[in-house]
Amino acid sequence: MSPLLPPEFADLEPYAGQWCLATEAERFERRMASDMDEMGAFYAAFSPRLEEAIEFCDKYPLDELPDDVAHPLQLIHSLVMVSMAVEVFHQPKIVDAADAVLLRVREPRP
Amino acid sequence: MARYPKPPEGSWTEHFGLDTAPVSYADSVSPEYYERERQAIFRRAWLNVGRVEQLPRKGSYFTKELAVVNTSVVVVRGMDGEIRAFHNVCRHRGNKLVWNEAPEEETQGFCRQFTCKYHAWRYGLDGSLTFIQQEGEFFDVDKDQFGLVAVHCEIWAGFIFVNVAREPEQSLRDFLGPMITALECYPFDQMTSRFGYRTEVKANWKLFMDAFAEFYHAPVLHSKQSPDKYSAAAREAGYEAPHYQVDGPHRLVSTSGVRFWEMDPSSLKPMENLTRGGLFGPWDKPDLGELPAGVNPGKCNPWGLDSFQLFPNFVILIWGQGWYLTYHYWPTSYNTHIFEGNVYFTPATNVRERIAQEMSAVTFKEFALQDANTLEATQLMLESGYVERFPLNDQEVLLRHLHKVVADWVNEPAGVPA
Numbered sequence: 001m002s003p004l005l006p007p008e009f010a011d012l013e014p015y016a017g018q019w020c021l022a023t024e025a026e027r028f029e030r031r032m033a034s035d036m037d038e039m040g041a042f043y044a045a046f047s048p049r050l051e052e053a054i055e056f057c058d059k060y061p062l063d064e065l066p067d068d069v070a071h072p073l074q075l076i077h078s079l080v081m082v083s084m085a086v087e088v089f090h091q092p093k094i095v096d097a098a099d100a101v102l103l104r105v106r107e108p109r110p
Numbered sequence: 111m112a113r114y115p116k117p118p119e120g121s122w123t124e125h126f127g128l129d130t131a132p133v134s135y136a137d138s139v140s141p142e143y144y145e146r147e148r149q150a151i152f153r154r155a156w157l158n159v160g161r162v163e164q165l166p167r168k169g170s171y172f173t174k175e176l177a178v179v180n181t182s183v184v185v186v187r188g189m190d191g192e193i194r195a196f197h198n199v200c201r202h203r204g205n206k207l208v209w210n211e212a213p214e215e216e217t218q219g220f221c222r223q224f225t226c227k228y229h230a231w232r233y234g235l236d237g238s239l240t241f242i243q244q245e246g247e248f249f250d251v252d253k254d255q256f257g258l259v260a261v262h263c264e265i266w267a268g269f270i271f272v273n274v275a276r277e278p279e280q281s282l283r284d285f286l287g288p289m290i291t292a293l294e295c296y297p298f299d300q301m302t303s304r305f306g307y308r309t310e311v312k313a314n315w316k317l318f319m320d321a322f323a324e325f326y327h328a329p330v331l332h333s334k335q336s337p338d339k340y341s342a343a344a345r346e347a348g349y350e351a352p353h354y355q356v357d358g359p360h361r362l363v364s365t366s367g368v369r370f371w372e373m374d375p376s377s378l379k380p381m382e383n384l385t386r387g388g389l390f391g392p393w394d395k396p397d398l399g400e401l402p403a404g405v406n407p408g409k410c411n412p413w414g415l416d417s418f419q420l421f422p423n424f425v426i427l428i429w430g431q432g433w434y435l436t437y438h439y440w441p442t443s444y445n446t447h448i449f450e451g452n453v454y455f456t457p458a459t460n461v462r463e464r465i466a467q468e469m470s471a472v473t474f475k476e477f478a479l480q481d482a483n484t485l486e487a488t489q490l491m492l493e494s495g496y497v498e499r500f501p502l503n504d505q506e507v508l509l510r511h512l513h514k515v516v517a518d519w520v521n522e523p524a525g526v527p528a
Binding site: 024047050051054057058062073076077079080081083084087088089094095096097098099100101102103104105106107108110 | 303304305306307308309310331334335336379380381384385449451452457458459460461462464465467468469471472473475476478479480482483484486487
């Protein structure tokens with residue numbers, strides 16, 4: 001299978017299959033289905049590279065991102081999602097939210 | 111000692127002429143009362159159903175399910191550019207006119223005319239009946255008499271409102287009043303990057319209005335959202351709003367601002383520092399020019415946000431960081447409603463801005479899920495009926511105002527209460 005990420009981020013490729021997800025709905029679902037070890041490892045590996053990833057993506061106009069740049073952006077979106085579990089709640093679910101649901105039904109792309 | 115000055119009466123509650131006694135929530139647990147609200151409020155008030163940006167060109171349309179007034183409306187931009195609303199029903203045999211896969215689901219799109227799925231009657235975008243299948247089989251049907259049934263539709267600041275009354279008692283502008291119309295020049299039209307959220311909540315619609323009308327809960331319910339250092343300081347400080355205002359049936363709370371970027375990083379989440387965004391929005395705000403006088407009318411400095419609650423079920427929340435939210439609470443029964451939240455930013459021009467917006471939108475949802483959860487628990491226990499009186503403090507003044515206005519409308523079924 002060809003890599004999802006550009007060579008600059010080859011070390012993050014092990015996380016790409018799991019976390020290159022185009023919508024918040026998919027990212028939220030993946031967070032809920034993941035354990036803290038998986039998310040902790042992804043967070044630890046990627047958060048020090050975030051600034052570099054933003055700069056890499058920002059070499060291209062936002063509305064014309066090539067596929068291999070869209071994937072790093074999706075990975076950044078996933079990092080934001082995962083950070084809620086890792087930094088805030090120390091569990092996948094939101095503390096004190098019980099079974100409340102709020103679906104993101106519309107979002108800007110990418 | 112109050113952090114912010116209170117009005118001369120000693121409290122905001124008394125300043126607005128509201129009772130200070132414990133309140134009843136009988137208005138939130140009764141099917142009979144809900145039926146009265148449907149008749150006396152939702153069939154008389156102007157209801158926001160969307161924004162003009164949802165209808166970008168001639169022929170753009172969307173449908174809105176309004177269970178609370180027992181109808182579905184189709185809102186469309188005609189060939190003349192005008193926006194109109196119609197009851198979403200074919201005049202031939204009453205079929206729902208515009209729907210896609212499932213009749214109960216809302217839809218949107220673009221068309222030149224509406225064609226009924228049942229017998230192919232056709233209507234122009236202005237509602238006129240233009241074609242009857244096998245017209246010769248009918249008995250002198252005058253097509254002019256069988257156009258779509260219009261719903262009163264008016265637009266303010268790009269917000270589309272409908273009113274299902276036969277004749278609305280007030281124009282939209284009169285209904286909105288000076289506090290709301292003073293927001294007119296806010297650049298809502300520039301904030302077209304939209305994140306939409308939706309859920310069904312098992313609670314009376316007013317309980318969720320209440321939840322977002324006070325911030326007394328914030329340092330407690332949301333304490334686990336922030337690093338311990340920040341949470342501890344927030345809980346110690348408690349919550350006070352610098353400004354409250356009411357105007358007719360509508361109400362406002364403003365909050366003071368927090369300059370996160372000046373704070374000790376250990377009080378912030380690492381991802382807030384990395385993305386330069388969070389609950390209060392992107393830290394780097396867009397240049398919006400001078401804002402209208404209706405924004406931050408209490409002249410709070412630093413200023414965090416204005417939460418305008420428009421009667422009956424619509425909230426416009428304007429953030430000091432240059433973005434806004436809307437909330438809609440659409441009742442579906444006395445103890446259920448559909449909640450819609452929309453987050454609007456100016457379009458991101460690069461990935462860095464997009465990420466700050468994503469961080470803000472994701473954080474919004476984390477907080478809202480906690481807010482939503484308490485509601486079902488509250489509804490359950492209010493319905494138990496064992497406790498009937500609940501004390502509200504001065505930071506909960508807007509809750510009293512909402513429930514009083516609801517009662518005023520319900521108890522005065524003829525004529526808008528003064």
